Amino acid sequence: MRSRIGTRLLLALLVLTLFPAMASATVEVAVSESRITGTVGQYLNIRSTVTNTGSSPTGKLIAHLNVASLNDVYVDLEDWTAAPTQSLPPLRPGERAEVSWDVQAVNAGVFNVYAVVLPNGSESLSVSPPIHVDVAGRRTLSAGGALPIAVIVPILLGLAVFAVRRRLRNTA
Amino acid sequence: MNARVIAGQECRDLWLSGRGPVLTFAYAVLLSVVTYLAATNQILNFLEQRESVNLVLQIAVAVGVLLTLVVAADAISGERERGTLESLLLTPVSRGAIVLGKLVAAMSLWAAVFVVALPYLWVLGKGVAVVGEAVLLGLVIGTLLALSMAAIGLLISARSSTNKVSLAASLFLLLALFAPTQLPAMPTSSVGDLLVRINPVTAGMHYIGLVLLKGHSWTQDLSYLISPVVAVLATAVALAVTGPRIVRLTGGVGSG
Incomplete structure (x- = not known):
């Protein structure tokens, strides 16, 4: 039993020694706006910048947009955008990539829209500050x-x- | 000069023999139904006026291009079957002028249906200041598509052994080009985006949606217009080069 724990510790040490770059890659996500007002049906362009602020390159990144209602309005993300998830190429240290989504405000209400970047492996997620989206209803x-x-x-x-x-x- | 004479005669045939006005009338009835539904029907669930303007514009362009193609596909093979091509070929007019005159006549139908579509676009888009943009988009993209389809229709018509073959081949081609516009969100993948871009019809329709619906600037997605422009240039060159040789009394590939 003790030897098995020892083997696992050795393996973990080996992984950290061989792949230190993966451990120190850090990604920051910023959005272009903090507040958007619009009307139901309007298309909103959400632009986001993903920056590798770490000292080593990242792996392939996945950027995902999410919409959260602040006043209990039902949100089906697929109604807002057909492609909430986008792939990003690996980023070198200091490199940045732009990601944008065209989303349609399909419900009236108050929402927070934010982007999440999922790195490969088991690293923690990077989340952008939320964009406060105020959508007014309209008779069309x-x-x-x-x-x-x-x-x-x-x-x-x-x-x-x-x-x-x-x-x-x-x-x- | 010769081409102008032929174009004048072809336009008179198209608009005074009754086929042009009837097609335009049917087109107006279709746009009326679509416009009324877009303006009143809750089930269609249009969230914004731009969406209904976009729908009517896309239908106006699609059906307008279809009618232009039908007229072009009938232009040479139809005359051949009706026995009127022989007398046309005996006139002191070059075959290139005949082809150009028929192309102008087919495009006159596009011009007419586009004018018919204007009041529908105006009534749906007047509240959101999108009418001017929709009209300009329809004019630019629709004319590019109509011109390339009319040229293709004339080429098919000249090469077809019968009028039925010409119409069937032209309609099949148009259907094959328009079908991908009904597929969901193709441009989200790189392969899907490539397929949208290389097909002039899907590229043109997608460009209309981007500018009209999503509020993109005209220059932002200009690359989508490459294939419609290339299609116009390629078909115009093909028509100019082969047109004078393929307008003859007998149709069909390889016939003398």
Whole structure:
């Protein structure tokens, strides 16, 4: 039993010795804005910068966007964006990468939108500061203007077709 | 000059023989139904006016391009079947002028349906100041697509043995090009993005969505317009080079 623990400790030491770079890679995530206001249906562009602030290169990174409701409005992330997860190439020390998401505000309410970067392996997650998103509701459907146009245009064209056909018949 | 005469004659045939006005009328009925549903139907669940403008614009461009292609695909093989091509070939007009005149006539249908689409775009987009952008996008992208499809339609029409073959081949081609526009979120993967970019129709439609719906600037995603522009140039060159040789009384590949 004691020898097994000793072997595990030796293995852990070996891994830390062989892969010190992985242990010291640190990633910071920043977002371009802290507050966005919009209306239901509006597309919001969320831009984020991922920086390797550590002294060694990172592995492949995964950036994921998340939306959290602050007033108990139901949030289905897939409705907000079809691609919440994006892959980033490995970053050298000091290198940065830009990630952006086009999200559609599908619900009215108050939300926090934030980006999370998942490094390879078992390192801790890096999270951006939240963007406070205030989405106002809006009535968008209105038959008032559409109905006259939807009726008048085909009628006018129908009359034109009738006139052309009648002219052709008379000519023939 | 010769091409202008042929274009004038072809336009008269198209618009006074009744086919042009009937197609435009059917187009207007379709846009009326779509516009009314987009403006009133809760089940469609449009969250923003931009979405309904985008829907109507995409349908206007797609159906407009379809009608242009149908007219172009009928232009030479149709005349051949109706027995009127012989008299046209006997006139002192070059075959290049005949092809150009028929292309202009087909494009006149695109111009007409685009004008018909304007009131629908205006009524749906007037509240969100998006009408001008939608009209300009429709004009630029729609004209690029209509021009390339009309040229392809003429090439197919000249090479087809019968009018049925010409129409079937043209419609199949258009369907194959438009089908990927209905697939969900293709550009999220690099392969999907490449497929969207190399198909002029999907690239053009995607560009319309990016500018109109997502508020991107016109220059931000300009690379999506490469394939529509290349398609126009390639089909124009193909038509200019082969057009004079393939307009003849007998159709079909290899026929003399």
